[in-house]
Amino acid sequence: MVDSTAGFKYLSFMDAYSGYNQIHMHPDDEEKTSFITEQGLFCYRVMPFGLKNAGAEYQQMVNKVFKNELGGVIEAYIDDMVVKSCTGKEHVQHLNMIFQKMRDVGMRLNPKKSFFCLSSGKFLGYIVSERGIEVHPSKCRAIIDMEAPKTVKEVQELTGRIAALNRFIARSGEVCKPFFQTIKKTKKFEWTSQCQKAFEQIKTYLSNPPIISRPTKGETLYLYVSASAVAVSAALIREEDGVQKPVYFVSKVLRDAEERYSTVEKGAFAVLIAARKLRPYFQAHPIKVISDLPLRKALGNLDVSGRLLKWAVELSEFDISFLPKAAYKGQVLADFVVESTGRTEKRDQEALWHVHVDGAASERGSGLGVQIKGPKGEIFYYAIHITFPVTNNMVEYEALIAGLRLVEAVGATKVRVYMDSQLVVHQINGQYEVHDPTLAKYLEKAKEVLATFEEAMIEHVPRGMNEIADALSKLAKGSDMSSETPITIMEIPEACITATEPKVLPISAQLEWYTPIWDYLTTGQLPTDKLVARRIKRWAPEFTILEGELLKKGYRKPWLVCISESQGRKLIDEVHGGICGSHQSPYTVDKRIEREGYFWPTMRKDMIDVVRRCERCQYHSRVSRRPPASLNTIASPWPFDVWGIDILGPFPTAKANLRFLVVAVEYFTKWIEAKPLALITSPRIADFVKHNIVYRYGIPHTIISDNGRQFTGAPFQDMCEGFGILSLFSSVSHPQTNGLAEVSNRTILEGLKKKVEGSKGAWPDFLDEILWSYNTTPRTATGRSPFAMVYGMEAVTPMEIVQPTLRTIAYEWTKNNEKKLVELETIYELREEARARMAKYQRKMRKNFDKKVAPKHFQPGDWVLRSVEATGKHIGKLDPAWDGPFIVTRSIEGRAYRLQDLAGRDLPNAWNAVHLRKFYK
Known part of the structure; x- marks a missing residue:
């Protein structure tokens, strides 16, 4: 609130007149404020001072009155209010607006404590002004x-x-x-x-004392941190017109175990304390932490300290970057870092390593010279012989890379390299372009090695200032160095750009997923995309670099080796279907790879993709019995419009060689017609339809059947075409399409089993009894018997003859005919009731059926496999459960599909989705 008030040219400070007393008490609560005086018992009618929630109640009232102006035109804390503006004209407008708000609610100000149009003033204990x-x-x-x-x-x-x-x-x-x-x-x-x-x-x-500056929205703030033996401190700074101004100072005295933190840990702790204390600033602004300590590397190397890991995770939510300490602008900052600067410069000088390198190439041989001077004055000399042909520029690069690797081996983190090759120095610094492909590889390798240091600089020096390194490179041809000089002789058998380094993370031409993380951990470089950069910073604390390998912190194992996606896919292929693989599920493969200690971000997605594309797994996978789509019920709009027809048998041979039974069921009334047949040829089925359906109940609109030849044959199809009947076929091996006929078959078969007993050849003799029983029994779907649905009344059954009922006992011809006529008049109402009941029954069936649905949809052009079981072929124990692949050519209501093989030949009939599965190429 104080920050929001600062930075404005015109300020008006207002104080409410007995602010609490301007709020009226609720009549029911007035007696709760009673007090006794000499004149009697009194109570407050307005809110008195001293109530526990008086301050909160008044603040709530202020927030409600100025809800649209708070934070913009006015700042208010209980009864202290400040109107702020950048110009005088705006200030007058703002005051008019605020005064009008006060008039609307009857708020009064204290003129003795209100001051207007000031350049500065006291607010909440601070002096706020434009400065x-x-x-x-x-x-x-x-x-x-x-x-x-x-x-x-x-x-x-x-x-x-x-x-x-x-x-x-x-x-x-x-x-x-x-x-x-x-x-x-x-x-x-x-x-x-x-x-x-x-x-x-x-x-x-x-x-x-310093003047604290107010940051503007979204600007970058700088955090300077300092760590001593007794305390950690931080200064939050903003830069304005090239001058850095303080925003907030934070300091904490170290206690107990905190005093034993290392210097780097203390620096990280200072950042953490500042982030906790100044959380609103860290959330609203990008923060650049400036320190001489290697904080970026410390918070990225998770194997150093458990507390650093915890701190890094906590800081990962903020947009924080780390920069080396630069020049200080302003006396306040000089005061802040005056003590640590001396220590920093001393430590910088102590930590800096100086390396002189040179290379010499000739027909007799080539050599490299490296002189390393440590921070304590120690000096090391290296004369390196190379056995492969090089040019003058190549040997200079070899000398540079060899020198960097040698100084890295002794633990140096800050290095300054001196060499007399102007070409190499300017190519690395970006001043010269590289046109030679070989030198381009050397340049890439040199930058890769340089990135491993916290600080690395390359400086061009005259040959006279690089004499020792030059002499070391020519040692094979003789030099002026005394024999007492300790020189290490080495040999390099192959160029650094072709040498195999199994412990170094490979950098391919294609940007791998780990490249931004590697760059951030080694050089602090982030992608230009802010969202990607923020994600990298959040992710980086989980990674570290150890012996040239990028590792990720694991849960089952301490560290996981990071590999590329292409390497991961090869690994999946080996684990899944290699020598030791048994084509296991993606979950099992995932656990095996994770147990071995590998990681890449899309490993689970890649495992699922690789495993599901495995042809052996696809051909031998289990056949799912779950329906692929919701239940599609078949409804008939009126009686005898839609019939389902099917063949039942073969039965034991009866008289006249009867072995089969053709069954037809009407979808609206559930009426069944059936006839025993000796042969189930297409002409005989056509004759059954004509005599048992068409000539009795009229020409139907649709007949549903399976794909048997007796239904697909020409005689049956010609009969349907002649009568204008639509012949529909169920998909192959999917009897559910003609489910009503299948259920009727089951009912007839169960009745025959119980009727025939020992005389199985006499099954046709019992057929009429079973059909009569079925047609006179109420069906669950309609609530009526098929007989009543057809004729409008219930049939007189043999049971009523054995045990007379009212309609048989009190039978009168005249009244009976009248009642039959009445029932015929109401047959339409009966059928409408049955239709509604049937719709309700089908909805209930669909609800229960859809609970088991596993959706499966295909589009024309998709490749699919077909269940071998659905084709009727015998499947051995080791035979594949699927054949194909086939190509989907047409979708039939999203439930059945027409297919063709890869040669372009169409497969006969449609295939239901339950017998198909997607094939992944």
Whole structure:
């Protein structure tokens, strides 16, 4: 709120007049504020001061009144309000708007405490102005005028006053450490010379305190961190017109185990403390952490410390990048880093390694010279003989790369290389272009090695300043160096750009998934895309580089080796179908690969893709029995419009060689017609339809059958065409399409089994009885018997003859005919009731059926496999369960499909989706 007020040219400070008393009490609550006086018992009619929730209630009222202006035109904390504007004209408009809001609700101001059109003023204990936020002079004076404390209580009072100004005091924790030492429980209070020195230092600092700047929306902020033996500190800075201005100072005194942190851990801890304390700033702004400590590398190397891992994960939600410390702009920053700068420069000088390299090529042989000077003055000499042909420029690159690898081997992180080859230096620095393909490979290799250092610089020097390295390179031809000089002789058998390095992460021409992470961990480089960069920063703490390999932290294993997606797919092929593979599921393959310690981000997706494309797995996979689509019920609009027909048998041979039974069932009334046949040829089936259906009940609209030859034959199809009947076929091996006929077959078959007993050849004799029983029994779908659905009344059954009913006992010819006529008049109502009941029954069936559906859809052009079982072929124990592949040519309502083989020949009949599965090429 204070930050939002600073930075404006015109400010008006307003205070409500007895603000709490401007809110009326609810009549039911007035008695709760009762108080006794000499004149009697009284209660408040307005909200009094002292109520527990009075402040919150008033703030809620202010928020409601200025809900559209808060944060923009006005800032309000309870009864303290500030109207802010950048220009005078705007300020007048803003005040008019605020005053009108106050008039609308009857809010009153205190004229003695309200001030208008000021350039600065006091708000919430701070002085706010266009320049920024300043400490109120009274708070500084309260410390400056203090005498040296003489008791623990006075020291506590001092530290409390300092704590109120922590935002303005750089390294306050480090400066105040002596004060905290005196507060510890000791036998005797002692004000030491260190305490007095810190006390005077605080007074001097507060005599000219800094002005805190207000950051603008979205601008980049800089965080300087400092770590000492007793405290960690941070300064949040913004840059304006080339000058860096403080936004917030944070400091924390180290306690117990924190004091034993390493210097790098203390620096990371300082960043963490700042992120926690200044979370709103970290969430709203990109933060660049500036420090001489290798914080980026420390927070990326997860094998160093468990606490660093935890801190890195916590910091990963913010947009934080790390930069080396640069020049300081402003006295405040100089005060903040004055102590750590000296240590930094000293440490920088101590950590820097100097390397001189040179190469020499000739017909007699080629050599490399490397001189390494350590931070403590130690010197190492290397004379390296190379046995492969090189040019002058190639040998210079070989010398550079060899020198870098040697200094890296001794643990150097900061290096400065000197060489006299102007071409190589300028190519690495980007000043010269590289046209030679071989030199381009050398340049890539050199940059790769340079990226492994925290800091690396290459400098061109005259030959005279590189004499020792030059002499080492020519050692094979003789040099002026004395024999007492310790020189290490080495040999390189092949060029560095062709050498096999199994421990080095390969960098392919195609950008691999791990390349941005590798670049970030080694060089701090991030992609230009902000979203990708943020994802890399969040992900990077889970990775580390060890001996040239990128590793990811695992859960079952400490570290997983990162490999490319192409390598991962080869690994999946080997584990799934290789020598030791048994074509296991993706889940099992995943566990095996993870157990071996490999990782790439799309491993599970790749496993599923590779395994499902395995031809052996596809041909031998289990056949699913789950329906591929929701239930599609067949409804008939009126009686005898749709019939289902099917063949039942063969039965035991009866008289006249009767062995089969043709059954037809009507879809609306559920009426069954059946006839025994000796042969089930197409002409005989056509004759059955004519005499048992057409001549009795009229020409139907549709007849549904399977794909048997008796139905697909010419006589039956000609009969259908002659009567204008639509002949529909169910898909192959999918009797559910003609389910009503199949159910009727089952009912007839069960009845025959129970009727024939020992005389199985007499089954035709019992057929009429079974049909009569079926047609006079109410069906669940309609609630009526098929007889009643056809004739409008129930049939008189033999049961009514054995045991007379009312209609047989009280039978009268005249009244009976009248009642029959009445029933015939209501037959349409009966059928409509049956239709509604049938629709409800089908919805219930569909609901139960759809629970088991596993959706399966194909598009024309898709490749599919067909179930061998559906073709009627015998399947052995080791035979594949699927054949194909075939190509889908047409979809029939998304449930059945027409297919053709790869030669382009159409397969006869349609195939239901339940017998097909997608083939992955």
